Amino acid sequence: MSTQAGATAGAGTGRRRRTAARTRKAAALLTAAAAVGTLTALPAWAAEGPPLPAYAFDPAGQRIEGAASSADADVLEPGRTYRDTLKKDGKVYYRLNLDTTKNSYVSAVAVPKPGGKAAYGDGFRIEIQDGSGVQCGYQEVNFATGEHVRPLAGYARRIVDPDESACQDAGTYYVLVERESDATSTPDDWELELQHVTEPLLRENGPDKLPESWPSGTPGPPAGEPQVRQGGDGFHTAVSLREGEWRADIRPGQTLFWRVPVDWGQQIFATAELGSSTAGDDSVSNALALGLDNPARGYVDLQTVSYSGDPATAALAPQRPVAHENRGSSETATSGMRFAGWYYLTATLSPEIAEEYGNEALPLILRVNVRGEKKDAPAYASDPGIFQVTGDDREAAASGAGADEADGGGxxxxxxxxxxxxxxxxxxxxxxxxxxxxxxxxx
Known part of the structure; x- marks a missing residue:
């Protein structure tokens, strides 16, 4: 109560509320203490600084071991998350049991140990094959941000399409994840987070012709002062955002995760501005990387900017409005904007910043615009699951709930x-x- 009279009149109630508040605080502390075990301890980026937060894996992820041969591959069940380890030049197989009523997407997030050295083309390829080795869909992702490592995400898909002849039968399919590393790169193992999600088919064929024109102009900055919304440490703990201007702090070598609900017919625009520093003035190339991944954790876009102590901004390329017909494009970014749901933003600060500007966190301003009127969803044959934007999603975006909190993670x-x-x-x-x-x- 804000008034003295109210506080006096409600003394007994206030005492009970304070007790309840202390109880909730104690429970939160216990939860936090217990949850510490979910994050793998990682070494510090610099000797004088504390360790960076570890990548936050989905605690429900089941340990699995990728097979050297497809004949020995274990099954990835729909709706499940898995953990594995990928060695240098590793090549592992997993099995899928697929029917003809759903599209399937399998994503992999590769998490190298921090501080590792990588060549420009280092990364991994993920693909889905049928029993004859025919490729159904694939994606290749690499660091492309200099010589440092960061979490990498990519996905493969198997689409049920009556106009296609390959990969259309029900039966056994295989996921292949293959790592590529230069001889001079750090040979440490990479941790993998795998996820298998499905998308229902449409009741009838929808539009498949890609519009020739679309609004590609960049909107002005969102109105209002920046609000603090520190990013999460992984996809599972990505912090929810709506349109607006957001403030965070990011340390050299750190990757922060956010997610934004983008509905059918809407576009997402985002920029990340790294604040100035008086600690140095040398230029660091690819200092800040801003990435975009779709609801199935498929790569969409990545942009970088150099830093020399003055404010520097990385801006995503303009993306088409979310539409079912985008999937017919051979262009990665357009094809990636194929369904509604949570789109993930990541920001990575190069560890080389520490050499020139120290290991302290730098201020980061994230500006997010969501443009376009919401359109009707395509006529899915059943509940689209994660491929939609619900009222709860919008509430989570307004409140800044983490993905684990908003999705009911315990x-x-x-x-x-x-x-x-x-x-x-x-x-x-x-x-x-x-x-x-x-x-x-x-x-």
């Missing part, structure tokens, strides 16, 4: 799974904390 259960604590142990600790708080409040 941080407490995350901590249990990764931290090695049994459910009974945590419940007992939690009950003890709540009892202690209640006794203190009573006194």
């Amino acid at each position: 941080a407490l259960m995350v901590g249990l799974a990764a931290g090695g604590l049994g459910l009974g142990t945590v419940l007992l600790v939690g009950l003890g904390a709540w009892t202690l708080l209640a006794r203190r409040a009573a006194r």
Whole structure:
């Protein structure tokens, strides 16, 4: 209550509310302590600085081991997330059991150890094959930002299309993930996060002709002052954004993740401005990278900018409005804007910044515009799942909820799974904390 009279009149209620608030705080602390185990400890980028936050893997991810031969491959189930390790020049297979009622997308996020050296073309290729080795769909992604590593995401797809002859039968398919590394690159293993998602078919064939013209002009900056919205440490914890101007801090070598709901007929525009620094004035090429990935974690765009101590801005290329007919394009960015849902923004600051400007965080201004009127979704035969924008999604974007919070992820259960604590142990600790708080409040 904001008035003294209200506070006095509601003293008993206020005491109970304060007790409840302390209880919630204690529960949050317990959850945070338990959840620490979900993040793999990583070394520091510089000796004088603390370690960077580790990539936040989905705690529900199941450990799996990619096979050297397709004959020995384990199955990736739809709607599931998996973890694996990819060695230098590694080539691994997974199995899919697919029908003819859904399109399938399998993504891989490769997470190298920080501080590693990479050549320009280092990266990986992911593809889906049928039982005869015919390629259904693939994507190749690489660092392309100098000699430093960062998380890389790409996807492969198998599309059910009556106008196509290959990859149309129900049955066994295979996912191949193949890493490419230069002889001079750091040979460390990469951790993999794999995800298999499906998209229902349309009840009837929709439009497939790509419009010749589309609004490619860049809008002006969003109105209002920047609000703090620090990014997450992975796709699973990507922080939700709506249109606006957002402020974050980013350290050399760090990658931050956000997500923006983009509906049918809408376009996303984004820029990332790195604030000035008086600590140096030498130029660092590819200092800041701004990336865009689609709801299935498929690569769409990546832009970089150099930095010499003055403000520097990386801007995504203008993208077509989200439309089903975009999938007919052979151009990667256009094809990537094929469905509605959460689009992911990533910002990576080169570790070379630390050599010239120190290991302290630099200010980052992220400007996001979502343009265009929402259009009707195509006539899906069933619930499109993640390939839509719901009212809850818009609320999450307005509130800044993390992906794990907005999607109902249980941080407490995350901590249990990764931290090695049994459910009974945590419940007992939690009950003890709540009892202690209640006794203190009573006194």
